[in-house]
Amino acid sequence: MFKYNYLKNSHNLKLFSILLLEIYSKFVIEKRSIFSVFKHLLPGNLAVDKLLSSRYLRLLLLIFNPNIVVRLINKIQKIILFSMIITVNSVYALNVSTAESIQGSKPYLNLGNGSIKADNSDSLLSITLSNGKVITPSNDVSSITNPIYLPHSKQSFTRIRTIIPFTEQGNPNYPQVKISDLLGSPFNFYADDDGDGFDENGNVTATGTGNISLKWEARNPKVTDINAQNAYIDITSTVKNNPREMISLCDSPYRLTISTSNGELKTEHGKPNNNIFTQRSHTYYISAKMLPTVCFAQPNLLYDNASYGNNMISVDYDGPLWDSAKLSDNEYRGFPSKGFKVRNAHSSGEYEGENSVYNNNFPSTGSNGLYFYLLLKGATPEEMLAANGSTINAKEGGRVKLSLSVESTPKWRHDARLPAPIPYWNSEPALKVTLSGPHSGSNTKTFNPATFKLYTDSAETHTLYEFKIMRWYIPQPKVNYGEGDAREWSKSDAQSYQAKARAYCSSLGANYRLANVNDFTNANRYRYGWNSGIAGRSSKAYRRQLSYLSAGNWVGGINNEWGCLVNDWNAVGSDQYHCSGYPGSDWDSYAYWTDNLAKNVTESEDEAKPLINPMNVGEPMIYDSYDYQYRAACVSP
Template identity: 40%
Template sequence: MNSIKLVCLFFISIILTFSHQLVLFIFFRWIVHFKKILSVKRNFSSYIAVSLISMLFTVNANALTAVTINKINGSKPYLTFDKGKTKVTSTEGLLSVTLPDGRQYVPSGDMAHLYPNAIVNDSTMTNPIILNNGELDFVSIKTFVPLKKEGNSNYPSVALNSLIKLYNYWGDDDGDGNVTATGTLTLSWINKQGVNVTSMISNNTITALDPCDAPYQLNIQTTDGILSTQYGIPNTTRFNAATSVYYITPKIDMPYVCYAQPNFSMDQSYGPNWVSKKGFRVDNIDNVANNFPTTGSNGLHFYLLLAGITPNQVITANGATVFPENGNKTVNLSLTVEKTQNWNGQPQLALKILLNGPTLDSTNRSFTPSEFKLYSDSNHSQLLYKFKIERWYITKIEQADGYENAKAFCNNLGVTYRIPGVEDFTNGNGYGWENGIPGQGNSYRRQISYKNGDKWVGGLMNEWGYLSNTSTDYPAAKNWDGSGIYWTSLAVPNMYSLIYDINNGMYSQGYIGYNMPSALTHRVVCVSP
């Protein structure tokens, strides 16, 4: 429409100019015709009259031109996402999210009132948007960034020019066309561990939201940009960069434990329940034999990574100190809320469980196998997790001064304590010892210990990893200094007077070796029963 008005203005100006020149021509012809009669004074007066008339035409023409220009000033182009019903001049509408059930969330900005049927986003990490049952697919959560399967090879970004043109997300009340836009719309998905999983979603490595990694943070942002039409006055609309952050989680009907996480030493040598960078996966809490840990020592700790419940809620339901359901109750648990240690570079908020039990300095060092239960409700009707400590270990921080002194040390702790066998340390095999996991070499595999008949396969190290009291491992386990070689109770077959030992070094990984009983460099740990 503005272009038509400009053309009309052009022709009007030509007509006015032509009229102006015609009047001047007529008046000068009149002067020439009567030049013999008119005096110089009259000639001068006539010239003034002609000039005044000319100025009158010029003023009128200019006035008409000014009025015409003012009338063709139209409206700016605008963005619209509902075929023109709602006209917006910012990109906040591009930051909205639509869930599979039809719920639409919009940013809490100045334009939120333009979407009366939408929900203003106020989600947080502790108050996320909850999907309905069965709504787990990332692709079912709609944004204005087209998916790869929709032809967007640049996912998770899209140029606003192609987006606005393709879907007609624009309008101009003057009918101006040939729209162009600058700027980019981009999204990213980040799980609760702080890991950006956008590329994995793009490549279909992961397709569904995992409650154990939720809530997810969905970031949607636009850059600065300009919306323009080819003609029109005005023909541009500028908009500023904007960002909106949504926290989204699947619906969880019953809280559960995702992982039990000790330290990550030997992270790449793992059994059926060990997940790299996460810990022991919890599959069936009722099968207590498969739940971590089955071994323990004072000051060791681990984390429970939860879904559908917070660490604070677990403590509210169970208390900060938990005693066993059975056993002689010399072992108990301390529950706190902490971020996991930086074992994998991704600390996250979790329930920390610290083992408290008999030490060398305890008055009562007795131990019997003890089963612990944690609940998700204060009535203790909904079981969240349970595990059973079958063996308890007490270590001496100094050297044992030879094998015979090591045996005497353990005997003095109580009738149930003994020097451990190889199987009480590791599930590896080496130097004639073949009672570990079949095929496993001379290092432990991160796997829950289990029984083969009445014999244990595995012990403290394959469950807990590197035993060290450093700040990055188990700082409360004061007597575990991480550098010891420990006596076992077993002699090496066919090798006269040699005793198996186990190396607890960071890179030794429970290495099975041997030495003479007289060696003074070894340390001792005792196990019960």
């Protein structure tokens, strides 16, 4: 029997532990994981009289058969007796040679609940898709023309896992993270197959150095050349603030670049006791799943920031979802707007509050003969026409229908106060949507808010595009309300003409009324006391965005949504800022009466003068500003 007092020396105790583990590894019947468990049960500072206590004997009996236990104990005795008679130098030599014979594994980072063992720079820069597929720099073949397609539709940025946790997952430094911050709580990414780097309570004692960062980029809609230096724009801050925003096919392919500095994982014990990561960076190209998608809804592009004044005047016409053709430095990007960006195929149908414009699709207003174009990705216009048919009825509401056809986007022409018409267009194949409903010659003019849905398939299982028309307009063609030069009318004359227009709308029944300023435009005109447009906005013309409700009152209407609203270049009532408009509609004038009077004006003589709305840029005016020919436009409800 060997003497337990031999183990009271701490060095001998450590040596004994190493020898015992070596012997154990030669006789173990179970897998290597059992070896790790046994090693963990031999803390270096264990009291000598407890080293071979009952818990270790029980462990031995569980994993060895009796014969092996006897052989193991005998071998331990022989080794201990031998070690007691050798010299101190021999003991140290044995210590060194034995330690060198035991080779463990490097510490690493354990990602995705064990799906990724990040033990080198390649795996450190990996991504994991929602179906569990792991892609590393060494096996990534993606490019701008051959992106990685996500396995499912409607996936947010959170469904692409990297080693860098999002802010909502506990990382306040996104899009960066220190390796040292990943080791313990709340992420607990640290791992070591030998159990090194933990204390007896399971807390991480390993250390880490180095940093990892990433950058998200999306296609720059203002640059057509995919190889241009500015073909992509940085959207990392957008992803940080809205990680659950859906990855869009329209902005695909995205670029995700992950970078790591030089770094190291290190433990106090174990061999090897460190893992070194080298500085490296890799870029992935990622696309939403290829499904039929509407990227833009395009009504008349006139007017916006780039088209007004032939791009020579700085204005505030581009709304939050309008595809702006102006660069950040106010320079023209080289091709026109594509219209309203579509964030979601579905429309909420709720319009209260300014932020509702992000939850609804164009248009919320309508009139017979107006049309717009859907610019698609993931399907052709012909395929979507075949899936839906040429006529679409409302899902709810009534009296309005849609006609679908395939047509390239038109030349939206304007003069911008220049001698010859200027085309503002970029012809693209599109699905044309034409509105058909009550008009001045209809026997029945009743309108109820109507919801429309287009689908990606004839079985109507997936929505392509949804919108809800809340207000319906009936302009009265070929009838002027007022005679002679408007600049020579008295205030009472103008008010009487306005009253006649009001009476016409009332005669239509079905809750039609003369449109007020906010049924046309979202502009303010403080000079004439009109401040019910977009709050705080100083521009006197419309902003291209959807209308919304504020305390139950509409802010904006048909003009800011549909743009320059006439049926012919030579429609009556304007000598400037002409446009090609919407042929086939009844909007045959550049100016219409509103149901409002100027009040609290800056010049007293303008008080109580009727306001009119020019249909090119939606700039509220008093009736005697120009020699226009004013007509009536009625709206319901």
